[in-house]
Amino acid sequence: MRILIAHNVARLALAWRDAITTRLPQSTVVTWPEALDDLADYAIGWRPPEALFQRERRLKAFFVAGAGVDQVLTMRSLDPRLPIIRLEDAGMGRQIAQYCVHQVLDWYTKRNAYESQQQNRIWKPLPVGTPAEWPIGIFGLGRLGQHVAQAFLSLGFPVHGYTRSARSVEGVRVYVDAEGTEKALAAFLGASRVLILMAPLTIDTRDRFNATRLRHLQAGSYVINVARGELLVENDLIELLDSGHLCGASLDVFREEPLPVDHPLWRHPRVRVTPHTAAVTLIPEGADQIVAKMRDFESGRPVSGVVDRRRGY
Numbered sequence: 112m113r114i115l116i117a118h119n120v121a122r123l124a125l126a127w128r129d130a131i132t133t134r135l136p137q138s139t140v141v142t143w144p145e146a147l148d149d150l151a152d153y154a155i156g157w158r159p160p161e162a163l164f165q166r167e168r169r170l171k172a173f174f175v176a177g178a179g180v181d182q183v184l185t186m187r188s189l190d191p192r193l194p195i196i197r198l199e200d201a202g203m204g205r206q207i208a209q210y211c212v213h214q215v216l217d218w219y220t221k222r223n224a225y226e227s228q229q230q231n232r233i234w235k236p237l238p239v240g241t242p243a244e245w246p247i248g249i250f251g252l253g254r255l256g257q258h259v260a261q262a263f264l265s266l267g268f269p270v271h272g273y274t275r276s277a278r279s280v281e282g283v284r285v286y287v288d289a290e291g292t293e294k295a296l297a298a299f300l301g302a303s304r305v306l307i308l309m310a311p312l313t314i315d316t317r318d319r320f321n322a323t324r325l326r327h328l329q330a331g332s333y334v335i336n337v338a339r340g341e342l343l344v345e346n347d348l349i350e351l352l353d354s355g356h357l358c359g360a361s362l363d364v365f366r367e368e369p370l371p372v373d374h375p376l377w378r379h380p381r382v383r384v385t386p387h388t389a390a391v392t393l394i395p396e397g398a399d400q401i402v403a404k405m406r407d408f409e410s411g412r413p414v415s416g417v418v419d420r421r422r423g424y
């Protein structure tokens with residue numbers, strides 16, 4: 112097979128090339144913009160250039176080296192028939208679950224308050240909460256969302272999940288909303304005191320969390336965004352943090368990345384900012400998964416993780 116790697120970080124492109132070459136020694140693997148004699152059969156990439164899809168007209172499939180596919184689907188030169196296949200979990204679920212649990216436990220165990228008490232040498236036990244007071248609401252119950260749900264369930268938190276496709280997840284109160292109605296979303300938000308955004312960016316989820324919808328959350332709620340910045344209207348989030356309706360937010364993704372240096376989120380006292388690192392693609396796990404999918408594809412077996420272009424994920 113002829114395989115082309117296009118990663119926006121040169122060092123990672125080389126790491127992917129080596130990982131794929133090790134697993135498929137009979138194949139020719141090169142990195143963009145190097146061209147193969149006879150064009151590539153498959154490409155693997157993260158934030159690939161438009162020019163790739165203009166030049167590589169013989170691709171059988173494009174593998175996204177991550178979970179989110181929004182960056183690829185918006186490319187004008189993308190052939191609408193080309194199968195786009197994304198990574199499914201590949202070690203990301205565990206990382207995102209750890210990130211979310213860490214953010215919630217820090218808040219729930221009053222770490223900030225104790226840190227400031229320590230600086231002032233104050234010995235003062237604060238009231239203890241219970242998990243029942245902090246129902247977790249997971250917006251997007253795909254593989255990664257289910258990982259997060261299990262992590263919170265194991266710690267005794269009630270978990271609510273919002274999903275577009277009917278599914279049942281043991282222990283989770285599921286709000287299925289095939290039509291995308293405001294009623295189901297409002298009920299889900301009203302039941303949650305921690306909102307975790309885990310859904311892909313699509314035309315339906317863009318700007319979904321504006322002030323009106325965030326107000327449906329219980330008073331004093333916490334917001335975590337590990338999905339895409341565009342799901343959340345950042346100014347509305349700030350407004351609700353300032354009004355006290357929200358008690359805090361942990362944001363790993365932003366409408367503009369890197370977050371501009373003068374952005375108010377950097378300095379907001381109740382916002383924690385991390386640079387899109389809640390889950391990074393683990394190349395060995397990712398390469399194992401892509402190679403297995405490529406083999407299935409080559410031999411005509413069903414391949415999971417193929418993006419439904421209509422739904423956008």
Ligand code: OXD
Pocket residue numbers: 176177178179180390391392
């Ligand atoms: C992803 C990401 O989609 O890292 O994999 O954001």
